[in-house]
Amino acid sequence: MSHVVVIEDEGTVRDVLRFHLERAGLRVSAFGSTREAQDALTAADVLVLDWMLPGESGLGFLRRLRADQELRRLPVLMLTARAAEAERVEGLETGADDYLTKPFSAAELVARVRALLRRSQPDAPQHLGNGPLNIDLAAAEARMDGRRLNLTRREFDLLAFLTQHAGRVYSRTELLDRVWGADFLGGERTVDQHVTQLRAHLGDDPGQPDFLETVRGKGYRMRPRTAERAESGRTLPDRAESA
Structure with missing residues:
Protein backbone atom coordinates (compact mmCIF):
# COMPACT_ATOMS: atom_id res chain seq x y z
CA MET A 1 0.00 0.00 0.00
CA SER A 2 1.39 3.39 -1.01
CA HIS A 3 2.26 5.75 1.84
CA VAL A 4 1.40 9.46 1.63
CA VAL A 5 2.86 11.94 4.12
CA VAL A 6 0.84 15.14 4.56
CA ILE A 7 2.28 18.33 6.10
CA GLU A 8 -0.52 20.84 6.71
CA ASP A 9 -0.78 23.12 9.76
CA GLU A 10 -4.54 23.74 9.59
CA GLY A 11 -6.15 20.86 11.51
CA THR A 12 -9.43 20.91 9.58
CA VAL A 13 -7.70 20.82 6.20
CA ARG A 14 -5.33 18.12 7.46
CA ASP A 15 -8.28 15.96 8.51
CA VAL A 16 -9.96 16.44 5.11
CA LEU A 17 -6.78 15.43 3.29
CA ARG A 18 -6.39 12.34 5.44
CA PHE A 19 -10.02 11.33 5.01
CA HIS A 20 -10.07 11.50 1.22
CA LEU A 21 -6.67 9.89 0.71
CA GLU A 22 -7.44 7.02 3.09
CA ARG A 23 -10.82 6.51 1.43
CA ALA A 24 -8.91 6.15 -1.84
CA GLY A 25 -7.00 3.22 -0.31
CA LEU A 26 -3.78 5.04 0.56
CA ARG A 27 -1.94 4.94 3.87
CA VAL A 28 -1.61 8.42 5.33
CA SER A 29 0.63 9.99 7.99
CA ASP A 68 19.02 15.73 0.63
CA GLN A 69 20.60 12.78 -1.20
CA GLU A 70 18.18 10.26 0.30
CA LEU A 71 14.95 12.25 -0.18
CA ARG A 72 15.66 14.34 -3.26
CA ARG A 73 13.56 12.10 -5.52
CA LEU A 74 10.51 11.97 -3.26
CA PRO A 75 7.47 13.17 -5.32
CA VAL A 76 5.97 16.36 -3.86
CA LEU A 77 2.51 17.82 -4.40
CA MET A 78 2.53 21.46 -3.27
CA LEU A 79 -0.74 22.56 -1.68
CA THR A 80 -1.45 26.26 -1.27
CA ALA A 81 -3.89 29.15 -1.57
CA ARG A 82 -1.34 31.01 -3.73
CA ALA A 83 -2.86 30.93 -7.20
CA ALA A 84 -0.76 33.52 -9.05
CA GLU A 85 1.18 32.15 -12.01
CA ALA A 86 4.51 33.51 -10.73
CA GLU A 87 4.04 31.68 -7.41
CA ARG A 88 3.08 28.43 -9.11
CA VAL A 89 6.19 28.68 -11.27
CA GLU A 90 8.34 29.38 -8.20
CA GLY A 91 7.01 26.26 -6.47
CA LEU A 92 7.62 24.07 -9.51
CA GLU A 93 11.09 25.47 -10.15
CA THR A 94 12.02 24.90 -6.49
CA GLY A 95 11.30 21.20 -6.95
CA ALA A 96 7.57 20.52 -6.58
CA ASP A 97 6.33 17.83 -8.97
CA ASP A 98 2.77 19.14 -9.04
CA TYR A 99 0.70 21.99 -7.65
CA LEU A 100 -2.84 22.10 -6.21
CA THR A 101 -4.53 25.32 -5.09
CA LYS A 102 -7.05 25.69 -2.28
CA PRO A 103 -9.95 25.17 -2.32
CA PHE A 104 -9.56 21.85 -4.10
CA SER A 105 -11.84 18.96 -4.96
CA ALA A 106 -11.30 15.55 -3.38
CA ALA A 107 -11.33 13.90 -6.81
CA GLU A 108 -8.57 16.15 -8.14
CA LEU A 109 -6.47 15.67 -5.01
CA VAL A 110 -6.62 11.88 -5.27
CA ALA A 111 -6.05 11.93 -9.04
CA ARG A 112 -2.93 14.09 -8.71
CA VAL A 113 -1.48 11.95 -5.91
CA ARG A 114 -2.12 8.77 -7.90
CA ALA A 115 -0.50 10.32 -10.98
CA LEU A 116 2.64 11.06 -8.94
CA LEU A 117 2.66 7.49 -7.66
CA ARG A 118 2.40 6.11 -11.20
CA ARG A 119 5.23 8.28 -12.45
CA SER A 120 7.51 7.47 -9.52
CA GLN A 121 6.76 3.75 -9.49
CA PRO A 122 6.31 2.84 -13.17
CA ASP A 123 7.73 -0.64 -12.71
CA ALA A 124 6.23 -1.39 -9.29
CA PRO A 125 5.26 -5.07 -9.15
CA GLN A 126 1.60 -5.99 -8.91
CA HIS A 127 2.32 -9.54 -7.74
CA LEU A 128 4.72 -10.85 -5.13
CA GLY A 129 5.75 -14.46 -4.69
CA ASN A 130 7.69 -16.47 -2.15
CA GLY A 131 7.51 -20.20 -2.74
CA PRO A 132 3.86 -21.29 -2.41
CA LEU A 133 2.85 -17.81 -1.17
CA ASN A 134 1.41 -15.50 -3.83
CA ILE A 135 0.30 -11.90 -3.21
CA ASP A 136 -1.82 -9.83 -5.59
CA LEU A 137 -1.21 -6.20 -4.57
CA ALA A 138 -3.89 -4.74 -6.84
CA ALA A 139 -6.58 -7.06 -5.50
CA ALA A 140 -5.19 -6.95 -1.91
CA GLU A 141 -5.32 -10.74 -1.85
CA ALA A 142 -2.87 -13.39 -0.63
CA ARG A 143 -2.93 -17.12 -1.43
CA MET A 144 -0.98 -20.08 -0.07
CA ASP A 145 -0.81 -23.09 -2.40
CA GLY A 146 -3.71 -21.50 -4.29
CA ARG A 147 -5.86 -21.10 -1.20
CA ARG A 148 -7.00 -17.59 -0.34
CA LEU A 149 -5.96 -16.31 3.09
CA ASN A 150 -8.61 -14.43 5.04
CA LEU A 151 -6.49 -11.51 6.21
CA THR A 152 -7.36 -8.20 7.80
CA LEU A 162 7.87 -8.42 4.48
CA THR A 163 7.44 -10.50 1.31
CA GLN A 164 8.54 -7.61 -0.89
CA HIS A 165 11.69 -7.32 1.22
CA ALA A 182 4.85 7.20 11.95
CA ASP A 183 1.77 8.71 13.62
CA PHE A 184 0.50 5.35 14.92
CA LEU A 185 0.10 5.52 18.71
CA GLY A 186 0.24 1.80 19.53
CA GLY A 187 3.25 -0.06 20.90
CA GLU A 188 5.64 -2.68 19.54
CA ARG A 189 3.44 -5.45 20.96
CA THR A 190 1.10 -4.72 18.03
CA VAL A 191 3.74 -6.08 15.63
CA ASP A 192 4.17 -9.27 17.68
CA GLN A 193 0.42 -9.87 17.69
CA HIS A 194 0.13 -9.45 13.94
CA VAL A 195 3.10 -11.73 13.27
CA THR A 196 1.47 -14.39 15.47
CA GLN A 197 -1.77 -14.04 13.51
CA LEU A 198 0.03 -14.25 10.18
CA ARG A 199 1.83 -17.40 11.27
CA ALA A 200 -1.54 -18.98 12.02
CA HIS A 201 -2.75 -18.09 8.52
CA LEU A 202 0.43 -19.41 6.91
CA GLY A 203 0.58 -22.59 8.98
CA ASP A 204 4.00 -21.49 10.24
CA ASP A 205 5.66 -23.19 13.20
CA PRO A 206 7.15 -20.39 15.38
CA GLY A 207 9.96 -22.69 16.49
CA GLN A 208 10.96 -23.68 12.95
CA PRO A 209 9.19 -21.28 10.58
CA ASP A 210 9.01 -21.67 6.83
CA PHE A 211 8.15 -18.00 6.35
CA LEU A 212 8.12 -15.50 9.25
CA GLU A 213 11.33 -15.80 11.21
CA ARG A 223 12.54 -16.17 4.75
CA PRO A 224 13.11 -16.41 0.98
CA ARG A 225 11.56 -19.61 -0.34
CA THR A 226 11.91 -21.74 -3.44
CA ALA A 227 8.94 -22.74 -5.54
CA GLU A 228 8.47 -25.97 -3.60
CA ARG A 229 7.60 -26.19 0.08
CA ALA A 230 10.27 -27.65 2.33
CA GLU A 231 7.75 -29.93 3.96
CA SER A 232 4.94 -31.71 2.17
CA GLY A 233 1.60 -32.57 3.66
CA ARG A 234 1.26 -29.45 5.80
CA THR A 235 -2.23 -28.00 5.83
CA LEU A 236 -3.46 -24.52 6.52
CA PRO A 237 -5.81 -23.81 9.43
CA ASP A 238 -9.48 -23.49 8.55
CA ARG A 239 -10.06 -20.76 11.12
CA ALA A 240 -8.93 -17.21 10.34
CA GLU A 241 -7.59 -15.09 13.17
CA SER A 242 -8.82 -11.53 13.62
CA ALA A 243 -6.67 -8.48 14.32
Missing part, protein backbone atom coordinates in the same frame (compact mmCIF):
# COMPACT_ATOMS: atom_id res chain seq x y z
CA ALA A 30 -0.37 13.60 8.65
CA PHE A 31 1.60 16.27 10.52
CA GLY A 32 1.26 19.94 11.39
CA SER A 33 4.88 20.95 10.77
CA THR A 34 7.97 19.88 8.85
CA ARG A 35 9.78 19.10 12.11
CA GLU A 36 7.12 16.58 13.16
CA ALA A 37 7.14 14.90 9.75
CA GLN A 38 10.89 14.53 9.30
CA ASP A 39 11.23 10.93 10.54
CA ALA A 40 8.26 9.72 8.45
CA LEU A 41 9.64 10.88 5.10
CA THR A 42 12.04 7.97 4.59
CA ALA A 43 9.03 5.66 4.37
CA ALA A 44 6.93 7.97 2.16
CA ASP A 45 5.98 7.40 -1.47
CA VAL A 46 4.48 10.89 -1.95
CA LEU A 47 4.59 14.11 0.09
CA VAL A 48 1.62 16.53 0.12
CA LEU A 49 3.19 19.77 1.34
CA ASP A 50 1.46 23.01 2.33
CA TRP A 51 3.23 26.21 1.24
CA MET A 52 2.37 28.29 4.32
CA LEU A 53 3.59 26.56 7.47
CA PRO A 54 4.61 27.79 10.93
CA GLY A 55 8.34 28.25 11.40
CA GLU A 56 9.84 26.91 8.18
CA SER A 57 7.76 27.49 5.07
CA GLY A 58 6.86 24.63 2.76
CA LEU A 59 8.95 26.21 0.02
CA GLY A 60 11.99 26.44 2.28
CA PHE A 61 11.53 22.84 3.36
CA LEU A 62 11.25 21.76 -0.27
CA ARG A 63 14.62 23.37 -1.02
CA ARG A 64 16.20 21.38 1.82
CA LEU A 65 14.45 18.22 0.65
CA ARG A 66 15.85 18.51 -2.86
CA ALA A 67 19.35 18.92 -1.43
CA ARG A 153 -6.14 -5.08 6.01
CA ARG A 154 -3.21 -4.64 8.39
CA GLU A 155 -2.23 -8.31 8.22
CA PHE A 156 -2.17 -8.05 4.44
CA ASP A 157 -0.05 -4.88 4.52
CA LEU A 158 2.47 -6.47 6.89
CA LEU A 159 2.67 -9.70 4.89
CA ALA A 160 3.10 -7.81 1.61
CA PHE A 161 5.81 -5.56 3.02
CA ALA A 166 12.24 -11.05 1.83
CA GLY A 167 15.52 -11.80 3.54
CA ARG A 168 15.88 -8.41 5.20
CA VAL A 169 15.42 -8.09 8.98
CA TYR A 170 13.17 -5.29 10.25
CA SER A 171 12.89 -4.20 13.85
CA ARG A 172 9.48 -3.73 15.44
CA THR A 173 9.97 0.03 15.35
CA GLU A 174 10.79 -0.05 11.63
CA LEU A 175 7.72 -2.17 10.90
CA LEU A 176 5.48 0.17 12.86
CA ASP A 177 6.83 3.07 10.83
CA ARG A 178 6.67 1.35 7.42
CA VAL A 179 3.36 -0.49 7.80
CA TRP A 180 1.34 1.35 10.46
CA GLY A 181 2.74 4.84 9.85
CA THR A 214 12.14 -14.12 14.53
CA VAL A 215 15.72 -12.84 14.61
CA ARG A 216 16.63 -12.62 18.26
CA GLY A 217 17.38 -9.09 19.43
CA LYS A 218 16.69 -7.62 15.97
CA GLY A 219 13.14 -8.23 14.78
CA TYR A 220 11.45 -10.21 12.02
CA ARG A 221 12.13 -11.22 8.46
CA MET A 222 10.44 -13.15 5.68
Whole structure:
Protein backbone atom coordinates (compact mmCIF):
# COMPACT_ATOMS: atom_id res chain seq x y z
CA MET A 1 0.00 0.00 0.00
CA SER A 2 1.39 3.39 -1.01
CA HIS A 3 2.26 5.75 1.84
CA VAL A 4 1.40 9.46 1.63
CA VAL A 5 2.86 11.94 4.12
CA VAL A 6 0.84 15.14 4.56
CA ILE A 7 2.28 18.33 6.10
CA GLU A 8 -0.52 20.84 6.71
CA ASP A 9 -0.78 23.12 9.76
CA GLU A 10 -4.54 23.74 9.59
CA GLY A 11 -6.15 20.86 11.51
CA THR A 12 -9.43 20.91 9.58
CA VAL A 13 -7.70 20.82 6.20
CA ARG A 14 -5.33 18.12 7.46
CA ASP A 15 -8.28 15.96 8.51
CA VAL A 16 -9.96 16.44 5.11
CA LEU A 17 -6.78 15.43 3.29
CA ARG A 18 -6.39 12.34 5.44
CA PHE A 19 -10.02 11.33 5.01
CA HIS A 20 -10.07 11.50 1.22
CA LEU A 21 -6.67 9.89 0.71
CA GLU A 22 -7.44 7.02 3.09
CA ARG A 23 -10.82 6.51 1.43
CA ALA A 24 -8.91 6.15 -1.84
CA GLY A 25 -7.00 3.22 -0.31
CA LEU A 26 -3.78 5.04 0.56
CA ARG A 27 -1.94 4.94 3.87
CA VAL A 28 -1.61 8.42 5.33
CA SER A 29 0.63 9.99 7.99
CA ALA A 30 -0.37 13.60 8.65
CA PHE A 31 1.60 16.27 10.52
CA GLY A 32 1.26 19.94 11.39
CA SER A 33 4.88 20.95 10.77
CA THR A 34 7.97 19.88 8.85
CA ARG A 35 9.78 19.10 12.11
CA GLU A 36 7.12 16.58 13.16
CA ALA A 37 7.14 14.90 9.75
CA GLN A 38 10.89 14.53 9.30
CA ASP A 39 11.23 10.93 10.54
CA ALA A 40 8.26 9.72 8.45
CA LEU A 41 9.64 10.88 5.10
CA THR A 42 12.04 7.97 4.59
CA ALA A 43 9.03 5.66 4.37
CA ALA A 44 6.93 7.97 2.16
CA ASP A 45 5.98 7.40 -1.47
CA VAL A 46 4.48 10.89 -1.95
CA LEU A 47 4.59 14.11 0.09
CA VAL A 48 1.62 16.53 0.12
CA LEU A 49 3.19 19.77 1.34
CA ASP A 50 1.46 23.01 2.33
CA TRP A 51 3.23 26.21 1.24
CA MET A 52 2.37 28.29 4.32
CA LEU A 53 3.59 26.56 7.47
CA PRO A 54 4.61 27.79 10.93
CA GLY A 55 8.34 28.25 11.40
CA GLU A 56 9.84 26.91 8.18
CA SER A 57 7.76 27.49 5.07
CA GLY A 58 6.86 24.63 2.76
CA LEU A 59 8.95 26.21 0.02
CA GLY A 60 11.99 26.44 2.28
CA PHE A 61 11.53 22.84 3.36
CA LEU A 62 11.25 21.76 -0.27
CA ARG A 63 14.62 23.37 -1.02
CA ARG A 64 16.20 21.38 1.82
CA LEU A 65 14.45 18.22 0.65
CA ARG A 66 15.85 18.51 -2.86
CA ALA A 67 19.35 18.92 -1.43
CA ASP A 68 19.02 15.73 0.63
CA GLN A 69 20.60 12.78 -1.20
CA GLU A 70 18.18 10.26 0.30
CA LEU A 71 14.95 12.25 -0.18
CA ARG A 72 15.66 14.34 -3.26
CA ARG A 73 13.56 12.10 -5.52
CA LEU A 74 10.51 11.97 -3.26
CA PRO A 75 7.47 13.17 -5.32
CA VAL A 76 5.97 16.36 -3.86
CA LEU A 77 2.51 17.82 -4.40
CA MET A 78 2.53 21.46 -3.27
CA LEU A 79 -0.74 22.56 -1.68
CA THR A 80 -1.45 26.26 -1.27
CA ALA A 81 -3.89 29.15 -1.57
CA ARG A 82 -1.34 31.01 -3.73
CA ALA A 83 -2.86 30.93 -7.20
CA ALA A 84 -0.76 33.52 -9.05
CA GLU A 85 1.18 32.15 -12.01
CA ALA A 86 4.51 33.51 -10.73
CA GLU A 87 4.04 31.68 -7.41
CA ARG A 88 3.08 28.43 -9.11
CA VAL A 89 6.19 28.68 -11.27
CA GLU A 90 8.34 29.38 -8.20
CA GLY A 91 7.01 26.26 -6.47
CA LEU A 92 7.62 24.07 -9.51
CA GLU A 93 11.09 25.47 -10.15
CA THR A 94 12.02 24.90 -6.49
CA GLY A 95 11.30 21.20 -6.95
CA ALA A 96 7.57 20.52 -6.58
CA ASP A 97 6.33 17.83 -8.97
CA ASP A 98 2.77 19.14 -9.04
CA TYR A 99 0.70 21.99 -7.65
CA LEU A 100 -2.84 22.10 -6.21
CA THR A 101 -4.53 25.32 -5.09
CA LYS A 102 -7.05 25.69 -2.28
CA PRO A 103 -9.95 25.17 -2.32
CA PHE A 104 -9.56 21.85 -4.10
CA SER A 105 -11.84 18.96 -4.96
CA ALA A 106 -11.30 15.55 -3.38
CA ALA A 107 -11.33 13.90 -6.81
CA GLU A 108 -8.57 16.15 -8.14
CA LEU A 109 -6.47 15.67 -5.01
CA VAL A 110 -6.62 11.88 -5.27
CA ALA A 111 -6.05 11.93 -9.04
CA ARG A 112 -2.93 14.09 -8.71
CA VAL A 113 -1.48 11.95 -5.91
CA ARG A 114 -2.12 8.77 -7.90
CA ALA A 115 -0.50 10.32 -10.98
CA LEU A 116 2.64 11.06 -8.94
CA LEU A 117 2.66 7.49 -7.66
CA ARG A 118 2.40 6.11 -11.20
CA ARG A 119 5.23 8.28 -12.45
CA SER A 120 7.51 7.47 -9.52
CA GLN A 121 6.76 3.75 -9.49
CA PRO A 122 6.31 2.84 -13.17
CA ASP A 123 7.73 -0.64 -12.71
CA ALA A 124 6.23 -1.39 -9.29
CA PRO A 125 5.26 -5.07 -9.15
CA GLN A 126 1.60 -5.99 -8.91
CA HIS A 127 2.32 -9.54 -7.74
CA LEU A 128 4.72 -10.85 -5.13
CA GLY A 129 5.75 -14.46 -4.69
CA ASN A 130 7.69 -16.47 -2.15
CA GLY A 131 7.51 -20.20 -2.74
CA PRO A 132 3.86 -21.29 -2.41
CA LEU A 133 2.85 -17.81 -1.17
CA ASN A 134 1.41 -15.50 -3.83
CA ILE A 135 0.30 -11.90 -3.21
CA ASP A 136 -1.82 -9.83 -5.59
CA LEU A 137 -1.21 -6.20 -4.57
CA ALA A 138 -3.89 -4.74 -6.84
CA ALA A 139 -6.58 -7.06 -5.50
CA ALA A 140 -5.19 -6.95 -1.91
CA GLU A 141 -5.32 -10.74 -1.85
CA ALA A 142 -2.87 -13.39 -0.63
CA ARG A 143 -2.93 -17.12 -1.43
CA MET A 144 -0.98 -20.08 -0.07
CA ASP A 145 -0.81 -23.09 -2.40
CA GLY A 146 -3.71 -21.50 -4.29
CA ARG A 147 -5.86 -21.10 -1.20
CA ARG A 148 -7.00 -17.59 -0.34
CA LEU A 149 -5.96 -16.31 3.09
CA ASN A 150 -8.61 -14.43 5.04
CA LEU A 151 -6.49 -11.51 6.21
CA THR A 152 -7.36 -8.20 7.80
CA ARG A 153 -6.14 -5.08 6.01
CA ARG A 154 -3.21 -4.64 8.39
CA GLU A 155 -2.23 -8.31 8.22
CA PHE A 156 -2.17 -8.05 4.44
CA ASP A 157 -0.05 -4.88 4.52
CA LEU A 158 2.47 -6.47 6.89
CA LEU A 159 2.67 -9.70 4.89
CA ALA A 160 3.10 -7.81 1.61
CA PHE A 161 5.81 -5.56 3.02
CA LEU A 162 7.87 -8.42 4.48
CA THR A 163 7.44 -10.50 1.31
CA GLN A 164 8.54 -7.61 -0.89
CA HIS A 165 11.69 -7.32 1.22
CA ALA A 166 12.24 -11.05 1.83
CA GLY A 167 15.52 -11.80 3.54
CA ARG A 168 15.88 -8.41 5.20
CA VAL A 169 15.42 -8.09 8.98
CA TYR A 170 13.17 -5.29 10.25
CA SER A 171 12.89 -4.20 13.85
CA ARG A 172 9.48 -3.73 15.44
CA THR A 173 9.97 0.03 15.35
CA GLU A 174 10.79 -0.05 11.63
CA LEU A 175 7.72 -2.17 10.90
CA LEU A 176 5.48 0.17 12.86
CA ASP A 177 6.83 3.07 10.83
CA ARG A 178 6.67 1.35 7.42
CA VAL A 179 3.36 -0.49 7.80
CA TRP A 180 1.34 1.35 10.46
CA GLY A 181 2.74 4.84 9.85
CA ALA A 182 4.85 7.20 11.95
CA ASP A 183 1.77 8.71 13.62
CA PHE A 184 0.50 5.35 14.92
CA LEU A 185 0.10 5.52 18.71
CA GLY A 186 0.24 1.80 19.53
CA GLY A 187 3.25 -0.06 20.90
CA GLU A 188 5.64 -2.68 19.54
CA ARG A 189 3.44 -5.45 20.96
CA THR A 190 1.10 -4.72 18.03
CA VAL A 191 3.74 -6.08 15.63
CA ASP A 192 4.17 -9.27 17.68
CA GLN A 193 0.42 -9.87 17.69
CA HIS A 194 0.13 -9.45 13.94
CA VAL A 195 3.10 -11.73 13.27
CA THR A 196 1.47 -14.39 15.47
CA GLN A 197 -1.77 -14.04 13.51
CA LEU A 198 0.03 -14.25 10.18
CA ARG A 199 1.83 -17.40 11.27
CA ALA A 200 -1.54 -18.98 12.02
CA HIS A 201 -2.75 -18.09 8.52
CA LEU A 202 0.43 -19.41 6.91
CA GLY A 203 0.58 -22.59 8.98
CA ASP A 204 4.00 -21.49 10.24
CA ASP A 205 5.66 -23.19 13.20
CA PRO A 206 7.15 -20.39 15.38
CA GLY A 207 9.96 -22.69 16.49
CA GLN A 208 10.96 -23.68 12.95
CA PRO A 209 9.19 -21.28 10.58
CA ASP A 210 9.01 -21.67 6.83
CA PHE A 211 8.15 -18.00 6.35
CA LEU A 212 8.12 -15.50 9.25
CA GLU A 213 11.33 -15.80 11.21
CA THR A 214 12.14 -14.12 14.53
CA VAL A 215 15.72 -12.84 14.61
CA ARG A 216 16.63 -12.62 18.26
CA GLY A 217 17.38 -9.09 19.43
CA LYS A 218 16.69 -7.62 15.97
CA GLY A 219 13.14 -8.23 14.78
CA TYR A 220 11.45 -10.21 12.02
CA ARG A 221 12.13 -11.22 8.46
CA MET A 222 10.44 -13.15 5.68
CA ARG A 223 12.54 -16.17 4.75
CA PRO A 224 13.11 -16.41 0.98
CA ARG A 225 11.56 -19.61 -0.34
CA THR A 226 11.91 -21.74 -3.44
CA ALA A 227 8.94 -22.74 -5.54
CA GLU A 228 8.47 -25.97 -3.60
CA ARG A 229 7.60 -26.19 0.08
CA ALA A 230 10.27 -27.65 2.33
CA GLU A 231 7.75 -29.93 3.96
CA SER A 232 4.94 -31.71 2.17
CA GLY A 233 1.60 -32.57 3.66
CA ARG A 234 1.26 -29.45 5.80
CA THR A 235 -2.23 -28.00 5.83
CA LEU A 236 -3.46 -24.52 6.52
CA PRO A 237 -5.81 -23.81 9.43
CA ASP A 238 -9.48 -23.49 8.55
CA ARG A 239 -10.06 -20.76 11.12
CA ALA A 240 -8.93 -17.21 10.34
CA GLU A 241 -7.59 -15.09 13.17
CA SER A 242 -8.82 -11.53 13.62
CA ALA A 243 -6.67 -8.48 14.32
